[in-house]
Amino acid sequence: xxxxxxxxxxxxxxxxxxxxxxxxxxxxxxxxxxxxxxxxxxxxxxxxxxxxxxxxxxxxxxxxxxxxxxxxxxxxxxxxxxxxxxxxxxxxxxxxxxxxxxxxxxxxxxxxxxxxxxxxxxxxxxxxxxxxxxxxxxxxxxxxxxxxxxxxxxxxxxxxxxxxxxxxxxxxxxxxxxxxxxxxxxxxxxxxxxxxxxxxxxxxxxxxxxxxxxxxxxxxxxxxxxxxxxxxxxxxxxxxxxxxxxxxxxxxxxxxxxxxxxxxxxxxxxxxxxxxxxxxxxxxxxxxxxxxxxxxxxxxxxxxxxxxxxxxxxxxxxxxxxxxxxxxxxxxxxxxxxxxxxxxxxxxxxxxxxxxxxxxxxxxxxxxxxxxxxxxxxxxxxxxxxxxxxxxxxxxxxxxxxxxxxxxxxx
Amino acid sequence: xxxxxxxxxxxxxxxxxxxxxxxxxxxxxxxxxxxxxxxxxxxxxxxxxxxxxxxxxxxxxxxxxxxxxxxxxxxxxxxxxxxxxxxxxxxxxxxxxxxxxxxxxxxxxxxxxxxxxxxxxxxxxxxxxxxxxxxxxxxxxxxxxxxxxxxxxxxxxxxxxxxxxxxxxxxxxxxxxxxxxxxxxxxxxxxxxxxxxxxxxxxxxxxxxxxxxxxxxxxxxxxxxxxxxxxxxxxxxxxxxxxxxxxxxxxxxxxxxxxxxxxxxxxxxxxx
Numbered sequence: 067x068x069x070x071x072x073x074x075x076x077x078x079x080x081x082x083x084x085x086x087x088x089x090x091x092x093x094x095x096x097x098x099x100x101x102x103x104x105x106x107x108x109x110x111x112x113x114x115x116x117x118x119x120x121x122x123x124x125x126x127x128x129x130x131x132x133x134x135x136x137x138x139x140x141x142x143x144x145x146x147x148x149x150x151x152x153x154x155x156x157x158x159x160x161x162x163x164x165x166x167x168x169x170x171x172x173x174x175x176x177x178x179x180x181x182x183x184x185x186x187x188x189x190x191x192x193x194x195x196x197x198x199x200x201x202x203x204x205x206x207x208x209x210x211x212x213x214x215x216x217x218x219x220x221x222x223x224x225x226x227x228x229x230x231x232x233x234x235x236x237x238x239x240x241x242x243x244x245x246x247x248x249x250x251x252x253x254x255x256x257x258x259x260x261x262x263x264x265x266x267x268x269x270x271x272x273x274x275x276x277x278x279x280x281x282x283x284x285x286x287x288x289x290x291x292x293x294x295x296x297x298x299x300x301x302x303x304x305x306x307x308x309x310x311x312x313x314x315x316x317x318x319x320x321x322x323x324x325x326x327x328x329x330x331x332x333x334x335x336x337x338x339x340x341x342x343x344x345x346x347x348x349x350x351x352x353x354x355x356x357x358x359x360x361x362x363x364x365x366x367x368x369x370x371x372x373x374x375x376x377x378x379x380x381x382x383x384x385x386x387x388x389x390x391x392x393x394x395x396x397x398x399x400x401x402x403x404x405x406x407x408x409x410x411x412x413x414x415x416x417x418x419x420x421x422x423x424x425x426x427x428x429x430x431x432x433x434x435x436x437x438x439x440x441x442x443x444x445x446x447x448x449x450x451x452x453x454x455x456x457x458x459x460x461x462x463x464x465x466x467x468x469x470x471x472x473x474x475x476x477x
Numbered sequence: 478x479x480x481x482x483x484x485x486x487x488x489x490x491x492x493x494x495x496x497x498x499x500x501x502x503x504x505x506x507x508x509x510x511x512x513x514x515x516x517x518x519x520x521x522x523x524x525x526x527x528x529x530x531x532x533x534x535x536x537x538x539x540x541x542x543x544x545x546x547x548x549x550x551x552x553x554x555x556x557x558x559x560x561x562x563x564x565x566x567x568x569x570x571x572x573x574x575x576x577x578x579x580x581x582x583x584x585x586x587x588x589x590x591x592x593x594x595x596x597x598x599x600x601x602x603x604x605x606x607x608x609x610x611x612x613x614x615x616x617x618x619x620x621x622x623x624x625x626x627x628x629x630x631x632x633x634x635x636x637x638x639x640x641x642x643x644x645x646x647x648x649x650x651x652x653x654x655x656x657x658x659x660x661x662x663x664x665x666x667x668x669x670x671x672x673x674x675x676x677x678x679x680x681x682x683x684x685x686x687x688x689x690x691x692x693x694x695x696x697x698x699x700x701x702x703x704x705x706x707x708x709x710x711x712x713x714x715x716x717x718x719x720x721x722x723x724x725x726x727x728x729x730x731x732x733x734x735x736x737x738x739x740x741x742x743x744x745x746x747x748x749x
Contacts, residue, residue: 088588088615090545092640092665094647234551235541244544251545252666254642355589356542358615368564369593370541 067118069108069276070283072320074389079268082395084388087267089247089358096254101269103174108276113173120165121280124198125155127162129281131288131449136419137432143439144299144446147292149285149314151453152424158454159281159310160191164260166277168195171258178202178253181260182246184211184239184306185380185427186218187454188262193227195260203227206245208238211379218458236373239306239383243357263307264387267358271387278313285314285449293447298327300438303451304430305331305401306345306381308390310453316389319398328400330438331390332430334376335403345374347386348394348401356385362394377406377466378426378459404430410466412436413456425454426463487609488634491581491657494532495693495716504710504745505532507695508738509585509721511553512536512570513562515728520557521573523728528578530738535612535719538567538586545587545614547669549722553729564590564599568606575607583610583636583657588621596624600631610634610657618654625654636660639686641678652690658717659686663698663709670701670723679713695719702737706744718745 079085087097107113121127130150138146151159164181171179179201183189189205196203205227212219212231222229235241243265250259264271264278286296297318303311311331318327336344344350347362354363356371364372364384374384386401393399404412409426412433417423424432428451435450442448456463498505508527513520514537528534539554539562546554562570571582584603591599591613603611611633616624618637628635634657639648642665652659663679664671679696686694695717696709702723709715720741727734 086620087617088620089617090614090640090662091617091638091647091651092642092662094617095642095644098644234548235555240542244542247544248547248667254665354592355587355615357544363589365589365593367593369587369590370558371589 067114069114070279070317072316074392075268075272081388081392084360084391085268085271086360087358088355088360089267090251092251092254093267097267097269103170104269104273107170107173113169117166117169121162125161125165126153127280128284128288129153131285131292133292134420137416138439140415140419141436141439143444144442144448146435146439147447147449148452149281149449151281151310151451152428152455156191156194157457158187158191158425159278159313160188160262161194162280162313163262163274163277163309164188164191164195167258167260168199168201171201171260172199174258176256176258178257179260180204180206180246180249180257181262182206182239182242183262184242184382185378185425186211186215186222186458187380189222189227189229190218190225192260193222193225196227197225204249205229206232206242206249208236208242209233210237211239211242214379214462215458217461238374239379240371240374247357263309264312264389265307265357265359265361265385271359271389274309275312275316275389278309279316281310281313281451282315282317286317289447289449297321297325298449299442299446300328300330300448301451302330302332302431302435302438302448304381304427304453305333305386305390306383306427307385308387310451312387312389314451315393315399319393329393329398330434331399331401332404332434333401334378334381334430335405336375336377338405339403343375344403345376345381345383346403347384349403351384359388361385361388361391377409378430380425380427381430402434404433408433410463413463423456424452425456426459428453487632488656490609491533491634492693494581495658498532499716502747504715504747505693505695505717506530506742506745507533507535507717507719508724509535509537509719510724511539511550511557512567513539513557513560514553514725515556516560517562517566517570520570523734524574525577526734527724527738528574528580530742531580533581533583533717535583535585536571538564538584538590540587540590543587545667547667547722549670549725550668553725564594568602571606571608581609582607583612584608585612585614588613588616596627600627600633603633604631608633610636612636612660614638618651638662639682641665641682648685649689652686652692655690655692658693658695659690660719661686661694661696661715663696663700666698668698668721670726671699676705676708679709679715683713683715693717697721703740703744706741710745711748
């Protein structure tokens with residue numbers, strides 16, 4: 067296999083005005099080193115062979131492209147296909163990127179990796195890759211997320227990773243990312259930072275995108291086999307930082323406009339964008355800088371970062387990757403808000419129609435898929451990136467549904 | 478960018494403060510305090526107390542996500558923000574200090590608060606409040622050339638950071654972009670008073686900077702008392718000594734801030 071090459075970012079790591087490298091000077095040499103190491107790895111057949119072998123024999127790729135007939139019937143319109151990233155080893159798309167970065171860490175002679183995690187999917191995938199390749203692994207996780215995702219915390223510890231609780235700020239993904247960056251600043255000479263989404267300073271957004279692009283590349287030939295054409299009418303994926311979405315979007319995003327499918331990212335609207343309790347950075351944010359990159363961001367008039375709110379720990383992030391910001395500004399992709407309640411109901415819908423329990427993150431995309439399939443109508447094809455499985459969310463969903471039922475009883 | 482600037486510019490005022498300290502056989506003492514910490518009123522008193530001993534003062538404009546800072550200054554920022562210290566309030570506090578002191582004042586903050594207000598407007602407010610310079614630890618000098626141009630236009634000194642990880646090429650780029658002074662980070666890591674003497678890389682870093690610039694080189698991160706100040710001033714030959722977390726801790730603990738400042742100032746005295 068080859069990793070794809072895209073026209074963006076530019077040499078300075080920019081997607082239009084977005085992106086860049088807003089980090090302490092201590093890290094600049096490390097980012098230069100990473101950029102060079104990644105470029106060399108990307109051109110090295112031995113590295114690519116090692117990576118593709120792991121994807122095939124360890125992750126279980128290609129992931130299935132499944133025709134969701136019952137969901138299609140329920141929606142009553144376009145055919146809905148699910149790209150089953152939930153079937154990957156460790157249960158989400160995150161492993162694609164973690165293995166790529168962990169291999170790079172080994173190639174660069176690093177013995178220790180750090181990672182941040184929200185829902186724990188990236189933490190579990192990092193711990194897994196570290197265990198496989200014999201690297202020491204420290205995962206930073208917000209105290210609030212540790213509560214919501216106890217199962218994944220335990221999985222990481224079983225895999226030999228150290229999970230460090232972050233209590234500063236909002237005690238969620240944003241603060242876990244701050245702590246991971248601080249650790250990296252401190253231990254930069256021997257430590258590799260495995261970043262979990264298409265955010266952060268250049269070259270991270272580009273590198274993570276490249277490793278995740280396997281999702282969209284597979285979709286092309288799978289759809290060709292199933293439908294006789296490589297490009298669907300619409301592709302839908304949930305967006306927090308945006309790594310699963312960019313993985314399925316990017317191979318289509320640079321097609322000429324008349325050949326491009328509708329690309330729809332679903333942002334976590336929490337209790338509604340107007341409520342102020344949401345994580346919808348495009349719909350409810352404005353341009354700013356966080357974690358090394360210029361992007362759409364939830365922040366106040368004086369630049370203080372605002373807390374994001376979502377039912378899903380993985381989408382609970384106040385920013386969105388710079389390439390998505392560029393897509394949004396150029397009309398390449400649309401970013402639509404989906405609320406907590408809509409996601410919760412979509413989760414149950416997919417479970418009951420297809421016997422598939424999606425992650426709360428992916429449920430945001432399922433909600434929009436039903437709407438888009440109806441809009442497009444019969445004869446059209448929609449692909450949804452089912453980025454992860456729902457096991458990790460079961461306890462939290464149970465708690466939330468009990469709350470909903472209790473409220474209904476009272477009413 | 479090297480050479481002596483006229484003392485009438487703000488960068489020149491900064492250089493003059495370093496020269497005056499040097500004339501007294503000292504490294505300049507640059508205390509740091511977070512604006513509005515622990516309360517706006519108390520900050521005013523604390524800052525005036527530090528200014529009695531300072532050559533230059535660094536004031537932190539609080540930010541919600543200070544990823545270059547350790548727990549002490551991060552916490553101080555949280556407390557200040559919770560207490561209502563906004564960007565505009567910070568400028569008011571600085572104006573309040575300016576009424577009592579004509580020593581150079583430098584703001585340390587992150588790029589997002591600057592972008593949110595707009596760099597041009599931010600610098601106008603800073604100049605109006607009597608600020609002499611800016612330090613933005615998450616802005617490498619090659620990332621945003623507009624900010625450099627706007628600072629020059631506003632007459633504000635811009636200080637960038639070099640670190641022990643900096644390559645020769647990075648030291649060249651960073652020092653060439655600095656006006657006023659160069660900030661050398663003593664250790665890889667975030668701000669914070671540390672146990673033990675982990676300042677082993679400082680002499681080499683200061684020496685390296687000197688190959689590329691005639692500007693004063695101040696050292697910060699991990700300097701906390703007379704002994705560490707001496708290691709930096711005499712041991713490494715720095716022109717300035719920045720102390721932050723140790724002073725913030727002293728305020729938090731109600732320790733004798735004047736005594737600590739005097740001790741550090743003693744450490745700034747160059748040994749013959």
